[in-house]
Structures are given as C-alpha cells and as structure tokens.
Amino acid sequence: MKIGIKLKEARVQRKWTQDYVASQLQVSRSTISSWEVGRTYPDLESLVRLSDLFEISLDTLLREDHTMTKDLSKNIKKGRKLKWIVALVLIICLPISFWAGQKYKNQRITYLSPTIVTATSIPEKLTNAEHIDLSFDVPQGLKYHGYTEFIENSVLYISLLANFETTNKSHAEKVEIDLSEHSDAELNSLKNIVIVDGEFGAPDKTFADFEQNEIWRVD
Template sequence: MKIGDKIKEERLRKEWTQEQLAQLLNVSRSTVSSWEVARNYPDLETIVAISDLFGISLDRLLREDKQMAKDTTKKLKRGQLYKYALIALSIIVLLYFGYNAKLRLDEHTYRSNLEEYGWENIQSSSPAQSKDESNAYELAENDITYKSHLLTAEDSIGFPLPEQNISVITTKDDFVVDVSYENEIGVSISPENDQTVSKQFYVTVDRNGNLAESDSSWSEDERQAILNYLSTYQDTHQELIDKTLEKISEITGK
C-alpha cells in the first residue's frame, strides 16, 4: 500500500475530512488531496508529524511504498550534496577574503617601506592618470635612478604569490635593467652604448648578466653582437642587477 493510501485509510478511520487533517498538519486541503491520489509526497518532517498524529510507526507508514523510499533517498542525497557544496563555497570565500587581506597588508607594508627608504611617490596633475600615477615611485641615488610601479591588492589577484607585485626599472646613463613581477631580469641593449649593435634590443638575462633566452627572429650576427655586448658590459649589468634586487628586498622586507 502506498503512503497516500495509508494516509487516506487512517484519516477515514478517524473520521476526519481532508480539511481537518490539513489543519492538524498546517497544510492546505489540496495538499492532503495530492498525497492521497499520489500526485506527490509529504516531506520528511511532515511524514514524522503524520506518524505521530496517527500513532503508527514510520516503518509501517513507509515500508511498502518503494517509490516513496526512492524519492526520499534522492532528497537526502540532494541535501547532502547541497551541504557539501555549501561547505566548499564557504571555504573558497574564506580563502579569497583571506588572500585579499594578505595582499592589502603587503601593499601597505610596501608603501611604508618605499617611504622609509626615500622613494618619491610620483603624482600626476591629470585626473585621468592620477590613480595609476599614485602607484608610481622613483628613487635617485648618485648616478643611478630606480623606478617602480606598485600593483594594488585588486591588481595583484591572480599573481602566483603576493610578494611578486613589485617591479623595478634601474637606469645608469644609457644602461637599463628591469626586474619584473615574476623576478624575470631584462636588459636593454642600446646602440648608444656600443655602435657594434645595429638596433635596440631587450633581452632576458640571469642574475649574472648572461643571456638566458634567445629570440628566433635574431640573425646569427645579431645574436653574436648581443653576446659580445653582454660580455663587455657584464660588470655594469651585474652591479645594476644586484642593486635592483637589493631595492626589491628593502621594499618587500624579504
């Protein structure tokens, strides 16, 4: 016997109308009617209430209604999946806000360190550029100039590590070294420093100033000219690289 038939049987045995049973269960009469004709089923909380009201066990109420048992099992599984999804979402939200708070703390620390070490915050008089320019800093020491653009916490989302939101470009005369967010070191090769170089190149080097990556578009003569340039000015590049990494360490406190 299906649960709807049992509800109807017990209701009639007590000589209750559908309206009376509906009032006792705090549902509508049409809801009771839909149970009795098997259009749908009561929820778990209501099944317990029906069991208490009629004074029959849940086992007796549900035993023969296999479809009801299947539907109830599905509802329980959906409830468990919902619970797990909610837990996972909560963890993701907590991690996001925790990471964002860490980035904001890093940004505050970097700005404080920049100020402490004498970097000048470059402000723009143009309203359209003021936001970006307020994150630009410059420091001049003897014949070397350092420039940095500080990424905000919002800009930093998606970068592998919070401490990688500092880059510094260092210039001395016509020599330029750039240490980027990913700690990639670049060197600008200028004909103004060496006439054997035919044009301006930007190359990636290691911490010792040696070529780290070649470009397939270079001719063999260009590649050899670049290698000769790096070898000739390796001491200058090495000095600028060391000083740049030292500045980044001061800013990040690492």
C-alpha cells in the first residue's frame, strides 16, 4: 500500500482535516495533499512526525511502498544495500524523535470558546468549492492553532484549537473553513452549523447540547 493512502486513511479515521494535520507538522495544507495523492513524499523528519502524530511505526508507513523506498535510497551513496538505508533511517530518526518530543511536549492543546466566534461570511449555497469565514479574538495566554470540523446528522461541527503560550495580550484572528473534503450532496443536506468547545463536541452529546452556539441554519 502506498504511503499516501496510509496517511489519508489514518487522518480520515481520526476525523482530522488536512489543515489540522498541516498545523501539527507546521507545513502547508497543499503539502499534506501532495503526500496523500502521491505527488510528493515526506522527508525523513516529516516521516518521524507523521509516525508520532498518527501513532504508526515507521516500518508500517514504509512497508510495501517501493517507490518511497527508492526515493529514500537516492539520498544514499549508490551501491549501498537496502539494510544500510534502513539502518541510516533509524539512526537519523532517533535524535529527530527526541527533538520533536522535546519541542512539542509542552504544547498543550485547548479549545477556544464558541461564544467568541463570529461568522463573517457563509455562502448562500454550500458546496465543496466554497469556504466559511470566521473571526474571533484569541484570549491572552493562547495562540490559535488550527481547526477541526466534522459533519454528523446534517450538522457541521467546528472546533477551533489553541496552544497555551506566554502572550501578554489578546489578538484577533480570521480563518477560512475549507469544505473541499465534503461532497456537495453532504453539504446540501446540512441543517445547522455550530461552534463547539471540543473536538466535534463529545460522543455522548447531541446537537441540542450545542444549539446555543449555532452560526447558521436552514429555515
């Protein structure tokens, strides 16, 4: 199985958007898209971060993707055996894993309050070629870190993520909620859009628990 397919399956299984994964790896959304469709491949550092993020071993990510293996081998002196490539990957990955762990271990994730979010633009007809514009004030001590969104029972749930950081003042942010990963049929069936203070709310909660945070509805 190609590594791009594995990455997309892991992301979809967790109901994460490409934007969210991109924010975690500090790369662009187009980079994530290129990896998933097989247009490009992650470098070694990105492979380690993807392994940690999705909790998938490097062996599992690389297994069966012969093109990826060949791409890695081009960076090694011609004539080296594959076992030396694997050994080099492991040697490089260990310090990178430690560095990444040290860098991100203190970056606790929280959710921005739904009450501070305002919808500045929502298309009259929702299609996967459109996007939703939101604006909000990030409180002191937090930094905007991306969003997650999920459709369930004709409701689009949106969560805004933040990191705890040392900041001395609040600041305004704007974000575009991309709809391209949903089908037009799925979007046409929407009845409500709400902002929630958790990742898609919670499994034991329903729309009624978040109705007060509604920013759009079909009359």
